[in-house]
Amino acid sequence: MTLLNAERLYAMMDKHGLDAIVATSPENVTYSSGYWALSQWTRRGPQTYVVWPARGKGAPRIIASASLLDLIADQEISVEDVSKFGSFFVNVDRDASLDPAECRQAVLYGLSDGGSAKATLVATLKELGLSEARIGVDEGGLAPSLGAFELEACQGATLVPAFEVFRQARAVKTEEEITRLAKAAHIAEASIDAALRIARPGVTEAELSLEFNLETIRQGGLPVLYCIGTGPRSAMPNVMPGERALCVGDIIRFDVGGRFRHYRADIAQIAVLGEPTPKIKTYHNALLRGVQRGMDLARPGARASEIFHRVVETVQREGIPHYQRSHVGHGIGLDGYDLPDLSPGSDHTIEEGMVLCIETPYYELGFGGLQVENMVVVRRDCVQSLMATSGELRVV
């Protein structure tokens, strides 16, 4: 199992003339090594790095805080070498026989302390023979006090920003990533079903949200996005579930998705409590046609901007003549918004292995919000849905 598309990362490094690339943001650290460093994900500030030399230029290395080394021993990590910074007190029971994970921990805790995160990074680059190299540094996770300029002052290397290089690499998913994304999408669908099972007049958004999040947990996910709005509140793009009680005729808009093994889902569905009005039916059908058009067009080689224009045109023609959007979708992976952007200004081309959220949200204050958003993977000859549902209007 590997999350990293190593061939693609090497190709990106070649393209940008990099001798090595350094991951610093949580998404890129987990992507390039499998290492999920708890504090880096749950807080802002804690530093963890992965140094990846270009092909043939040495072995990759994790640079981790002493306080987080146990997770390296207990996770499926694709990078063998580790440098440690800081100290952390862990004892060893001399009478116990240690299992392999405990032995690995003992070895890791015993590594020499590189000092600060920055000092350890600089020393590691030197050890890897990269002191004079051209190095791409993911600027997304570097602590402000560790700005690229400061690093550069420490040595003869040329440092260039590489956050976008990682985003480009991550845009095409490995099969392991696609499997996790599909599971995340299924969890979101099951969670919508769980919420809708209790939908009846008088039930609040908060109650729907509770059922939604409980099901996400039961299915092995973690809640992240749970915009669930009812009636006119469904028009709020980022609606946080509140105390409004459901009435007959209400729209229920779900724009939702949690994490499964670090990978995100982002899907949308619309349900109506009782008989939908003709306006709801017409508008929703137009939005669904738009997404279907996007799914038809998202083939390897298609231009993202072209898909945008065709999708918006379709929605306008099929029932919402005034429909306007800034984008009709985006990639998804460890981050909720991976490349490509399906927007008019996008210069991306669709590639095999991209996972896309294709979406046509519509917000109207005083009326409500409607939205179709499907997760799909681009295969050589087709677009494969990662979902069991297709975006049809649901009547409950």
Added chain:
Amino acid sequence: MTLLNAERLYAMMDKHGLDAIVATSPENVTYSSGYWALSQWTRRGPQTYVVWPARGKGAPRIIASASLLDLIADQEISVEDVSKFGSFFVNVDRDASLDPAECRQAVLYGLSDGGSAKATLVATLKELGLSEARIGVDEGGLAPSLGAFELEACQGATLVPAFEVFRQARAVKTEEEITRLAKAAHIAEASIDAALRIARPGVTEAELSLEFNLETIRQGGLPVLYCIGTGPRSAMPNVMPGERALCVGDIIRFDVGGRFRHYRADIAQIAVLGEPTPKIKTYHNALLRGVQRGMDLARPGARASEIFHRVVETVQREGIPHYQRSHVGHGIGLDGYDLPDLSPGSDHTIEEGMVLCIETPYYELGFGGLQVENMVVVRRDCVQSLMATSGELRVV
């Protein structure tokens, strides 16, 4: 209800000679305005700011993406003025009568577009008469492409880093913050109880964790930290619940806490399945005495480094002579690690209104981990626990 300790923030601005301070990281934006800007919290990169002029130097202002304005209309926000960047398409039903929140949204969407986040920030500083001022910029959430140097190039202002100024302000909590922190602590305790209700031989860490997180959701929280390790795996400081099945005699270590209305909990408890060994009893008692000593000493005016030494000494004297730690606690709030640090190198002094996690973890590979961690608020004459439990060893 206000999260912000405005008097303290003003005092910090005076102390550091600032004409204004700019919040950029999610914690500081929410703290200074009440505004919880979804994408900023769930992803890395999206920009939201709050500009707070010093006392008498103008009204504070939120700078928000057009795509997140609905949440301003729907949340309890303590800042009235808003500047917008970017565009977002929302329609209005001309036949509907809008409620106040919808009217507010319509007004916000109608604000002029300031362009990029950075351009809008620079323009806002100018409008507020701060073009030549000394401005503290929280460097924690500024997108790398928005580095302080670049901002400075745009105008005559002097920019100084202010992430630490905000941390110092946030260290003393308002009553609303304390109420939320107490609820977060209670949710964590209830979640431990829920997990322990199913503890019996054969039950896995993952199953305990599932019950833990379900209870956190039921109680209105969101899972963040759920390190739950059994037997020798309890020695892993950041243990992620796995497939190990409980055996009689096992330690179960919980180092856990979710979020409640954006505020964190971080507590620890130890349970043993069956009769604890003398070593477990002795060691746990020593750790508990250490925390109790910390709670006795954490009075306004006490030095954090002094508390550290007395707590470690107590644990050593009461049963773990070789006990060593890098810290014995920390503040908590919107972030899991607020000031002060209870560490030997800390120069902090305890103040009334600080909320502390006082902790004495002990990790021994081959044996297991033990830990007491209690959340308390420092009052004028006493330390008040925010928990129903006191850190006693639990036998299940």
